Amino acid sequence: MRKTTLHTFHIPVLGLGYSIDTPVKVARFGISSVVSVVEDGLIEKMREYHCAQSDEEYIAITEKDDDYRARRITAYLDLLGRIVDRQMKELLVQPFTKDADIVKYFEMLPIDSPVRKHYEVMLISSEKETLQELLRKEIRPGAIDVNIMSKIDNLTHGSPEFSDALSALRGIANSQLHSSIVFSAGYNPRLYNYIENFPCFFPDTNGVLSKKVILKVSDFRSALIQGKLLAKKGIWISEFRIESGLNCGGHAFATEGMLLGPILEEFKQKRSELATELFELCNIANMVKGNPVFPQQPPLKITVQGGIGTSNEDLFLMEYYGVDGTGWGSPFLLVPEVTNVDDHTLQQLATAKKEDYFLSAASPLGIPFQNFRNSTAEEQRKERIAKGRPGSPCYKKFLASDTEFTTTPICTASRQYQDLKIKQLKEKNLPEAEFQVEFDHITSKDCLCEGLSVSVFLKDNIPVPHKMTAVTICPGPNLAYFSGVFSLREMVDHIYGRWNVLNSLPRPNMFVNEAQLYIDYLKKLIGKSVDTMNAKQSKYLNTFKTNLIEGIEYYKGLLPSFKRETMQYIEVLKQQLNAQQAMLSALQIA
Template identity: 50%
Template structure:
């Protein structure tokens, strides 16, 4: 049972790597990335020594080292979190009990009962209530399905089960955690099929799952396709986590102009049908696999995240669209009690404005990546370019996917790849302006493997070694409106409307902010259309326009229950966007819809 109505989504590699250790005993759900097993090994060593546990390193010479590192780290996190929770219950003071239940949403039945007892004034009863009713938060993990690099032994590729995502899945499946796996970045058929190898993802005779599956999706169609694929394997999706395509942190998977509001509406309208459709397929698959099939229809939650910044928005998503929970990501980068960010980077995030936050092409994955201008990893990259040594040493190779020049994939941010690519560019004898443009495309890529891991090492004063001290960070655009470091309690009070930590009065509604981001994205499509006016590109642009116009029309009739001033601003923003869209579409000789 979730006792909070928010969760902390995965934040890069290091930023939420130990968040469950910090917040699970307080009943807060959070998500760690398990992509970077070498980082997890360093974190495991740090916390083992901190808590006096024996640490036995798992070296690269150990068979299946990646999966084993992940398993051991997750087991350690579970052990520490459970010990903290057990200490809380055993030695719970009146003040600790008041703090624990004070953080819960005011609508919580647990909190209401606690407050009733508090009116009576019996401290012993309050403490006993806390011991009997306090719950731990879920310790969840995230795998980006596309980060499934083939691994080699010498020159020979290893079996698919040793691919990065497959090994990470195995590491989680073999851990002692009873929690959820969040799968993001789309369908990976091989990985999804591999999940059926592990009993923990299937229900027992009572219909209980030891490990649940959560899919992060950007639209209803994707949810249906992926949900059906898994259901045919006898695997149930316990939650669909809808994330804004652009108003989010990390990699941005933009839709074709489908906006968050209409997407949430579609999920809300079709929720029961989606659950029943998937259950019919799922029950048949269980029966065919000789697994318990006479079970009730399992729970299927729907949650949303991406750009949420006020208690009103949080409540609106719950009441208007029936969201079971709301994810709050980037704002927690300003909560030292919950996340791991080195001091210098956290200060850069705190001071950031809209102009400092942009959608970049620095990721070697070839997917747009939310970036903070002048982060130390980018400054380090630019210094190498000035010295005539572009590219980074490819130490970890997690994003090595390019096979243009060798059977063993290279990372496009690596020194080796960029050296080959630049030499090839020089041979083309391009005009200076065109050469510089192509040169920047090559050298723009950054080593985010190390950049997103280093903050844990810096924050805890550990050696960074070959990785260097450059830090990459990928907050969403929403962080521009949060301008101070706050305590965990104050952030939670902000989420539930008991406090307000946004001092700026010009923050747009999350739907308007996302619309603006899509309008900027549309301009990029226009540039593409100017270079390639093929029917395929024209159809894509036309579809994008139609979807944006449909989204604007939806928002125009939506009752957001805003104050008069905010409602006026909302409608004005919609009209401006609609006029701009009409102008841009006319420039492309498209018919206005």
């Protein structure tokens, strides 16, 4: 049974530009989504575009203006809020006729939603108008949530509050939105300290939060540590958003072999204890500050995302682990109504094979990055290498952090860095095979600032700055099981089990898929360490292997709990888990 009267899924942040205006497309249907605010140049272009679409006056905020990054973010978020408000006003007065948004709103809700049931009663009632007025009062927009990737926090000018992450936080805090900020990619002390400057993240005299904080985490330990750090500042975490370490899109933050099921089990067992501890710390901190306190413990949601592919999996996560909702990201890249994928890339995704999705070293952050072999950015990267000109022009510098060759940080994906690094490599006079390994590692880095932004320009016919038209896209490996182009209605119906959009490729359970990704990842780690293995590496790899074996054993014990699946499904699942255990047992670590 789903826990909410409205939707039980959200659409996570997708790249820089793929979900940049998704709220304009889905919020009026009660669906929450997350916007990236990394790239303020993109944000300003999108504000100009949507002002034109909405007949609003556009007044540019240029890089010459004071605090331009924060102001651009505030102005764009406020524009999104106004657009969604207008959409809601229009929807609320629509007649209940076929194809009207108000009808679509109710028909997309989960079947067991009380509001959906009220709608179905209205359809067969003789008092339709009375019931329709009651239904209108139940309509709520989806949230316009905003993501800050904590690790992207360069300071290119001025005092510390003008760093990328702090400026983004200020821009969000100064907006009129009543939604959530999603902190991802780990702990940033400067960012977490800065949040104390904004009253909107603290309870008012009624214990109500104007803006909420969501933490994206990979395990319980991370949730506890970061949750306590913020609670001691008086900041309540309204939601822990658990993401699979490897079965996700974008940057992949692998655990030490801890699988999603055991991680969710720990949250299930310790959730109440966690909420109580954070509540006490939070209220004590606010009392010391002289701030209002929460009269009672606010809700603490637990949600999960990464690799979910069927309605049964979605329901299992809610029914067995008690999570409050789920995130469905990569499948929405195949839904043009929702995300900004240009036509060429969309067709490549719609017809892709499983092997087209891979975990790469493309990110200048040095974090494994989900990638797509058929993207125009990957094609361009290889062409530049073939021409003897590897690397990219670096115009935006959001990921510029390397000072090996320069005083001013430069990006490892830049032509400048790769040229210097390759010259250094040539001076080593390595054997050809060793040289090629090092060369491939240097040139694997790609420009994400441009590549993850440009698709929306191509789709909306917006002029592309510097003619940088190569598209990077970073779906999770789960997208291999989805082929084609779908409508919003079709994808939502798939999530709720009313329709099936999976392709014919045999798809193991999400837990088996993630376990296999971790086994493959471990094999690569062992391969890289085989010639240089030391005691520390050996201990790490053996711990990784042990965690995987224990995780798979946990899943075998979980089999009787898959109540919605057939006996045949469970038997195949058991066989797959046994095969994975045997595979791990055969892995030799020095």
